[in-house]
Amino acid sequence: MKLGSFAKISGIAALSALILAGCGQSSATKSGKNELTWVQSSNMPTMDLSKATDQISGQTLNGSNExxxxxxxxxxxxxxxxxxxxxxxxxxxxxxxxxxSKWSDGTAVxxxxxxxxxxxxxxxxxxxxxxxxxxxxxxxxxxxxxxxxxxxxxxxxxxxxxxxxxxxxxxxxxxxxxxxxxxxPQKESVVKKDGGKYGTTSKDMIYNGPFKLTGWTGTNDTWSLVKNKHYWNAKKVTLDKIKFQVAKDPATALNQYQSGKVQVTPLVGQQVKQYKTNKDFVLRKNAATFYLEMNQKKYAFFRNQNIRKAISLTINRQQLTDKVLADGSVPAKGLVAANMSLHNGKDFADQAEVKGATSQNLVEAKKLWAKGLKETGKKSVSFNLMADDTEAGKRTTEFVQSQLTKLPGFKVTNQNLPYKTRLQRSADGQFDMVVTAWIADFPDPITFLSLLTSDNSYNNGKWQNAQYDKLVADAEGKDANNANKRWDDMVKAEKVLANDEGIVPLYQQATPQLVKSGIKGIQYFPTAPIWDWSKVTVK
Missing domain, CATH: 3.90.76.10 (Dipeptide-binding Protein; Domain 1)
Structure with missing residues (x-):
């Protein structure tokens, strides 16, 4: 989810930090309990697993359910x-x-x-x-x-x-x-009893996982996961509580780390350069690709292949990752993340890469742009570029805006919105261009490729290609039991997408952190659900 996997990162750089309250001492030392505080970059949209699409909801669902x-x-x-x-x-x-096993109210699952x-x-x-x-x-x-x-x-x-x-x-x-x-699973009696409130607050839910959610009103910036005594494997869960708080400014968390008040913090931009040789530095590589979608349903202009290619060829992805984000992220080779799926010893992203589709070439971009303008009957255009209002989101839109305005007659206005608002507008098709992302739900290329089929609900830009649809269908259908043919189908599909520039891949995300030695047992997955906190201890 997203979820991802959770598989979907529907926002820009959803960086998390695991922090521990107290002036240089852990909560475990002060209270005898293992308690952590985990900073999220955005609010949680929902806990209704039938409706959740984002990473933060997915992570919380994974912690509180099973x-x-x-x-x-x-x-x-x-x-x-x-x-x-x-x-x-x-x-x-x-x-x-x-x-x-049991639900958090003691009834049977x-x-x-x-x-x-x-x-x-x-x-x-x-x-x-x-x-x-x-x-x-x-x-x-x-x-x-x-x-x-x-x-x-x-x-x-x-x-x-x-x-x-x-x-x-x-x-x-x-x-x-x-x-x-x-x-x-979902318990029918609880869903029906809560009705429209189900999944909108921590009280309007029931849990069967290692923790249960408390203190979430549906709109607030803080919530907690507390140990679920009814969980079947509760004796192996070492944390008593994880406190979550929303913080969009990572500099604040770094200051707390430097003063000994926190034990794990995220790093962004120049912070990474400053601390990458520090013994506490950890760089976690995500199976997450950030990309630009153009609303091809709303605007015939974006249905023009030359226009899409010109937009992609204008962007210097190496400059975006090295100079603007500077957080360990790398240029995307395509839609499917690198170092996630191997077949016969070969990485999918390497085999499916179309280098000309993700390289900057301003001379060629301007030629294609002029051709596209003529084909669409335009002399100039003006569009909004939407993204999240996080620090990385703002940096990304500012950079992409500066790149796209190199195309003659192209005016781009940035629109950075709260995560939940941006997510809803993307789903509703209320955008011109949007920077969005996907984290693999599971370690197979199809988790990315299925997104861009014509009828997929996550295909917000509504790009369509019959050849692409058929290749994905073959990989999921007639070739499902033939590993070699299935792999070839998927490689060909990625190349069709790249050559047509159905979307514009930008970068593959990394999550840099500083982690003190007192925190043990963090389970990290490049794909969804990303984090498992059930074995974490604090000393």
């Missing part, structure tokens, strides 16, 4: 609510054997909670943007389109503790999907 499986290091999955599972020989039937949750997400009335991710589950697409009743979805409870999932076609990465928040 699916059939859990993500682990080295692209592995481990048991979650399901203590074991089996897969049929044809790869279409997955049977999960559930443990006797059952297979029916998963059935209800998946049906709710696929219900057309819910209007979930993540409904597409269920497309391999039998009848999911027709159910989501309202052409079949919810009861026809390929998931059923065989008693209270056995869940049987029928897929329409094999999906080798389904094990990763059921570890993500959109496949988590």
């Amino acid at each position: 699916g059939l499986l859990r993500m682990a290091e080295n692209n592995e999955v481990v048991p979650g609510v399901a203590k074991s599972y089996t897969i049929s020989k044809d790869g279409k039937t997955w049977t999960f054997n559930l443990r006797h 059952t297979a029916k909670d998963f059935v209800y949750s998946w049906r709710r997400t696929l219900d057309p009335k819910t209007a979930s943007q993540y409904a597409y991710i269920f497309d391999h589950v039998a009848n999911a697409t027709k159910v989501n389109e309202g052409k079949l009743p919810l009861s026809k979805l390929g998931v059923k409870a065989d008693g209270n503790y056995k869940l049987v999932v029928t897929l329409a076609r094999p999906q080798s990465y389904f094990k990763y999907l059921v570890a993500q928040s959109y496949f988590f």
Whole structure:
């Protein structure tokens, strides 16, 4: 999510910092408890897992709830609510054997909670943007389109503790999907009791994960995750509380770190250069790509290929990452993040790269721009460039604006908005151009490539290409059980996208931090859900 994975970063540089309150002493030392304070760059939009699309909501859902499986290091999955599972020989039937776990109110988590949750997400009335991710589950697409009743979805409870999932076609990465928040269970009685308030405050929720959410009103800048005593593996959870607070100015956190008041802080820009040789410096590379979308549904101008190519060729990505962001991020090779997926020892991003699509060439850009203006009957144009109002968001829009205005007659006005507002406007198509991002939901190229198919709800710019759609469909369909053909389909699809400049890749994100030695057990994943706090200790 996003979520990502959580797979989606729908905002600019959603940097997080793990900080510990107190003047040089940890909360563990002062109170005898393991308590942390974690700084987020933006507010949390929702805790309704059927509607969540952003990274912050996804991280919080992952901390407070649990699916059939859990993500682990080295692209592995481990048991979650399901203590074991089996897969049929044809790869279409997955049977999960559930443990006797509980919700935070002490009631049992059952297979029916998963059935209800998946049906709710696929219900057309819910209007979930993540409904597409269920497309391999039998009848999911027709159910989501309202052409079949919810009861026809390929998931059923065989008693209270056995869940049987029928897929329409094999999906080798389904094990990763059921570890993500959109496949988590939901308790029907709680959803119906809370009604429209469900997922809008910490009180209007119920939890089955390592922690439970408290103190969130739906709009405030602070909330906490506290240890869930009813979690099936609570004895292995070492933290008592994680306190979250929104802070858009990382300089404040750095000052606290320098004065001994915090133990982990994010770094941006020149801070990275200053501290990269420090023994506490940590650079975490994300499977997250930031890119520029143009509203091709609203404006015929952006449907012109020469215009899109000119825009891409104008941008100096190396300057953006090295001089403007200066946080360890690197120029994007394409939509799919590098160092995430390997096949026969080769990285996908390297194989699918079209270097001319992400390189600056001002001479060629101006030629294509002039040609595009003539084809569209324009002499000059004026558009807004939207992004988040974070520090990195503002730096990015300022830089991209300066680059694009090198094209004659191109006026660009920046529009930096609060994350939640920007996210909603992107989803509603209320933008001209927007800087957005995606973090892999799971370690497979399809998590990126499926975004840009013609009918995907996350394709906010509405770029369309029949050849691209077919290649993605082949990778997900007829070639799903042939690893080599599936890989080739995806490589070709990325190249089609790059050559057509359906979107303009900008950079692949990194998260630089300073981490004091007293914090142990942070689990970090390049893909969603990014963080697992269940094993963190503070000394």
